[in-house]
Amino acid sequence: MTHSIARSGHTPPKVGFVSLGCPKALTDSELILTQLSAEGYQTAKTFDGADLVIVNTCGFIDDAVRESLDTIGEALAENGKVIVTGCLGARTGDSGGNLVQQIHPSVLAVTGPHATQEVMDAVHTHLPKPHDPFLDLVPGGFGEAGLKLTPKHYAYLKISEGCNHRCTFCIIPSMRGDLVSRPIGDVLKEARALFEGGVKELLVISQDTSAFGVDVKYRTGFWDGKPVKTRLFELVESLGELARPYGAWVRLHYVYPYPSVDQVVELMAQGKVLPYLDVPFQHSHPDVLKRMKRPANGEKNLERIQRWRETCPELVIRSTFIAGFPGETEAEFQHLLDFVEEAQIDRAGCFAYSDVDGATANTLPGMLPQALREERRARFMEVAEACSTRKLQRRVGQVMKVLVDSAPALGRRGGTGRSYADAPEIDGVVHLLPPQKASKTLKVGTFTNAQIVQTQGHDLVAQPI
Secondary structure (H helix, E strand, O other), rough: OOOOOOOOOOOEEEEEEEEEHHHHHHHHHHHHHHHHHHHHOEEEEEOOOOOEEEEEOOOHHHHHHHHHHHHHHHHHHOOOOEEEHHHHHHOOOOOEEHHHHHHHOOOOOEOOOOOOHHHHHHHHHHHOOOOOOOOOOOOOOOOOHHOOOOOOOOEEOEEEEEEOOOOOOHHHHHOOOOOOOHHHHHHHHHHHHHHOOOOOOOEEEEOOOOHHHHHOOOEEEOOOOOOOOOOHHHHHHHHHHHHHHHHHHHEHHHOOOOOOOOHHHHHHHHOOOOOEEEEOOOOOHHHHHHHOOOOOOOHHHHHHHEEEEEOOOOOOOEEEEEOOOOOEEEEEEEEEEEEEHHHHHOOOEEEOOOOOOOHHHOOOOOOOOOHHHHHHHHHHHHHHHHHHHHHHOOOOOOEEEEEEOOOOHHOOOOOEEEEEOOOOOOOOOEOOOOOOOOOOOOOOEEEEEEEEEEOOEEEEEEEEE
16 A cells, blocks of 8 residues: 655655766666756655655665665655665575565665656655656756766766676666667767756766667667767767867776777777777676676787777776685786786776675686685776876876866866866876966866876876966
8 A cells, every 4th residue: 555645835846866886877867867957856855855765776786785874774764755776676585585675675666777757656656746747847957867966067878778798797687677778869869968068078978988889789779860879980970060069078888898999999090089988898808707707808909909009009998907816816816907908998897896785707617715805906006096096197297188077266266177087986186286377277177288296196296377
């Protein structure tokens, strides 16, 4: 039996919202918030000030599961009316039922990821909508692109959902399904709305960006009345053309190292999009990659990176790796350290292998002691950080274009920003010194040229010019 909340007068219903997890979950949250705002709901800043609360969860690793379950519990304690969505909502518990409902049986509803309509149905059941205006009347929105949770000057653009790979350490396909590419016309329409709304950096995301269009056999779509293939090269080329009149950046994330990426790197060399690739290599040794069921061979990856750098010398590569995967020998781990050195990975993150409920890697032979996994992660980061520091030091003396993220008092006391080599939240920043000229000001969401004067850990320090 469900209970909706009776309302009187014309006070707009308020919904509290918590978004946990990765940028792909963030775009799901943006879709839900856009729909809520379009239907006249307001967002509440606190749990107890809301008529109900939506928690968009992450269910990938154990720490994220705990954070999500704790947040749901906190929302229930302070509000009592909670709808759960996201990856954790798709997880099953020990007895085979829904994990969230087993632990928090009083939640109003639970859905999996990318389930905007199911979430809205649950909201309508428990908090009837006040009205239904057009999307372009949404306050603070980007027209057809909807509301964004990011700062006004950058935004994530999700081009597909799901993944066709079955990596043994990952359960994302079981939660988000197989690859489903968005119609290319819809993607480009959203991109244009974002640029027109003032976005200066567009971050392209998905579970597997390189596979865009594979599921629809690269079928021809339409954009502005012209045919365009549903394929990564054509998408990136079109995004670059769209961004040019606005002076905006386009940054690519989650790009698997398929041969087709070679053409995209050529677009980077031509200045169409940022010479930056986020490539989830995970490991380098062919035997480990085979146990991981990764879709790329380690030796070819090194050759491919060398070709990419020959094509585009300014290319910055960031990646993530796993240390201590089941069965990983010392020789295989040393192979990984050598790979990071030889490939000159600019930015690297590393996780000590962690069991994920439902992942097939849990049953692989040769599970390593936790202490050894952590030790290898630390050794990896020591090598990776040394490599990154050397590359950062080469920037000293260069003049770089910086997108300003923070500039108190118009930058008179300096500010912070990012170069093309820095994605928000995951890479370093550029600390901007106070401008030497009194007439020089800094404004959030604009670009400034700055001369790099020193390094500071993972960051750069620069003088605006």
